[in-house]
Amino acid sequence: MTGTAVYLYGVARDLDPAALGGTPGVSGAAVRGVVAGGLTALVSTVRLDDYGEAALRANLEDLAWLEETARAHHEVVDRAAHAAPTAPVRIATLYRDDARVAEILADQRERFGEVLDGIAGRSEWGVKVYASPPEPAEPAGSDPGGGLEPRAEPLTGSRPPKPGAGAGTAYLRRRQDERRRREDAGRRMAERASALHAELAEHAIASRHHPPQDPRLSGRAGTQIMNAAYLLDDEREAGFLAAARAAAGHLEGVELEVTGPWPPYSFIDADTVSAAPAAGDPAS
Amino acid sequence: MSGPPAQQSANLADLLERILDKGIVIVGDVRVNLLDIELLTIKLRLLVASVDRAKEMGIDWWEHDPSLSSRARKGDGGDREVEDGADGGLLEENRRLRERLAALEAREGNGAEGDAS
Numbered sequence: 001m002t003g004t005a006v007y008l009y010g011v012a013r014d015l016d017p018a019a020l021g022g023t024p025g026v027s028g029a030a031v032r033g034v035v036a037g038g039l040t041a042l043v044s045t046v047r048l049d050d051y052g053e054a055a056l057r058a059n060l061e062d063l064a065w066l067e068e069t070a071r072a073h074h075e076v077v078d079r080a081a082h083a084a085p086t087a088p089v090r091i092a093t094l095y096r097d098d099a100r101v102a103e104i105l106a107d108q109r110e111r112f113g114e115v116l117d118g119i120a121g122r123s124e125w126g127v128k129v130y131a132s133p134p135e136p137a138e139p140a141g142s143d144p145g146g147g148l149e150p151r152a153e154p155l156t157g158s159r160p161p162k163p164g165a166g167a168g169t170a171y172l173r174r175r176q177d178e179r180r181r182r183e184d185a186g187r188r189m190a191e192r193a194s195a196l197h198a199e200l201a202e203h204a205i206a207s208r209h210h211p212p213q214d215p216r217l218s219g220r221a222g223t224q225i226m227n228a229a230y231l232l233d234d235e236r237e238a239g240f241l242a243a244a245r246a247a248a249g250h251l252e253g254v255e256l257e258v259t260g261p262w263p264p265y266s267f268i269d270a271d272t273v274s275a276a277p278a279a280g281d282p283a284s
Numbered sequence: 285m286s287g288p289p290a291q292q293s294a295n296l297a298d299l300l301e302r303i304l305d306k307g308i309v310i311v312g313d314v315r316v317n318l319l320d321i322e323l324l325t326i327k328l329r330l331l332v333a334s335v336d337r338a339k340e341m342g343i344d345w346w347e348h349d350p351s352l353s354s355r356a357r358k359g360d361g362g363d364r365e366v367e368d369g370a371d372g373g374l375l376e377e378n379r380r381l382r383e384r385l386a387a388l389e390a391r392e393g394n395g396a397e398g399d400a401s
Contacts, residue, residue, distance in 0.1 A: 005313070005314055008310075008312070010307070010308075011308070048314075051314065052314060053314050053315060053316055056314065056316045057316060060316070066300070067296055067299075067300075070296075070299050070300055070303040070304070071293065071294075071299065073303055074294065074299055074302075074303055087307070087308050088303075088306070088307040088308065089307050089308040089309070089310060090303075090304075090305065090306070090307040090308065090309050091303050091304060091307070092312075092314075092316055093309075093310060093312045094312045094313060094314040095312055095313045095314075096313045100313060104310060108310060111308075112308070115308060126298060182340075182341065183340075183341065183342060185341070186340075186341025186342050186343060187341075187342055189341070189343070190341070190342060190343045190345075193343075194345070209345055209346040209348075210301050210346060211301075211334070211335050211338075211346045212334045212335060212337070212338045212343075212346075213297035213298075213301065213334055214297065214334045215334065217295075217296050217297035217300065218295055218296070218297035218298070219295065219296075219297075220295075223337060223338065223341065224334065224338065225338070225341070225343055226345075227301075227346070259294070259295070259298055262302065265302035265303070265306035265307055266302060266306050268306060268307050268308050269306075269308070269309070
């Protein structure tokens with residue numbers, strides 16, 4: 001092996017390389033196109049010191065490195081996707097040299113073609129729904145062992161403690177009420193989100209649910225009750241966004257966050273496009 | 285360490301959930317089993333906590349979404365002995381690992397502050 005490898009961002013059809021406008025790639029490397037069979041693979045040359053097998057193993061565990069690489073990867077794919085149908089490949093897909101990339105383009109031409117057909121003229125939009133903070137039943141951040149201050153009774157109808165019941169019993173009952181209240185609220189929220197999703201999905205070719213995000217990554221507190229992605233025909237975008245805005249206005253107790261347009265990451269291996277070839281496809 | 289943020293740069297959570305396990309999977313010349321790495325980095329250390337919080341509220345609809353990530357994909361073989369049906373096995377194993385981790389964390393107290401690096 002030489003000291004370099006070729007990093008692949010994605011595959012585009014009919015892409016004018018000028019569209020990339022000199023966007024730097026991972027590790028600041030220049031981005032170029034490898035063209036074969038009407039497809040353009042977007043690639044950069046990187047050092048094996050950073051992208052060899054052992055190095056990748058370590059680097060991918062480093063959140064700062066991962067973020068930087070992910071952002072660069074996305075920037076390239078995003079630029080290309082604005083100019084031509086572009087299928088992102090998964091992060092950290094590396095080849096020996098341009099000749100190998102051209103070989104892959106030729107080998108997988110049909111598969112790339114199908115994927116690109118499925119996403120041409122379409123973009124992905126993300127919609128996240130958060131539960132607005134409920135009326136706190138307890139003063140925030142306090143968990144008094146057996147607080148005796150007067151409090152509003154929750155709607156779920158806790159029985160008032162019998163006179164003479166110990167503070168411990170009252171405390172446990174409050175905890176139980178609190179949990180029940182949370183579950184009820186969660187159910188109501190999920191129903192609302194579900195109705196919203198059904199409405200938005202009508203505008204979309206396909207949709208996907210992602211698991212809820214960690215606040216430490218999203219930088220956003222509050223419970224995420226929906227994290228969905230929608231694949232939209234470009235001409236349906238306006239209607240979709242209007243529906244999302246309207247929903248945000250009339251849905252009680254939830255907040256909406258819409259992101260996009262994204263390159264259609266979430267719909268690459270989806271059933272909107274034909275499945276990948278069977279296992280054991282020619283790798284080399 | 286991060287480079288200058290792009291204008292209107294995407295939220296990191298949005299970005300990682302798309303970049304890490306979405307997109308076309310093709311076998312490269314440098315073999316890295318991203319599935320292992322996902323398990324170690326994002327999936328377990330960060331996402332488990334929020335997934336558990338949502339489940340506590342009875343929200344788990346992503347679990348029924350067939351497209352959800354961390355499956356071993358066909359065409360991703362070569363660095364693993366994958367037989368037919370390994371998809372399900374790996375997903376199952378992933379789920380079990382998450383549950384075990386969640387249980388361990390629950391024993392330690394609240395939240396996953398697993399900052400092991």
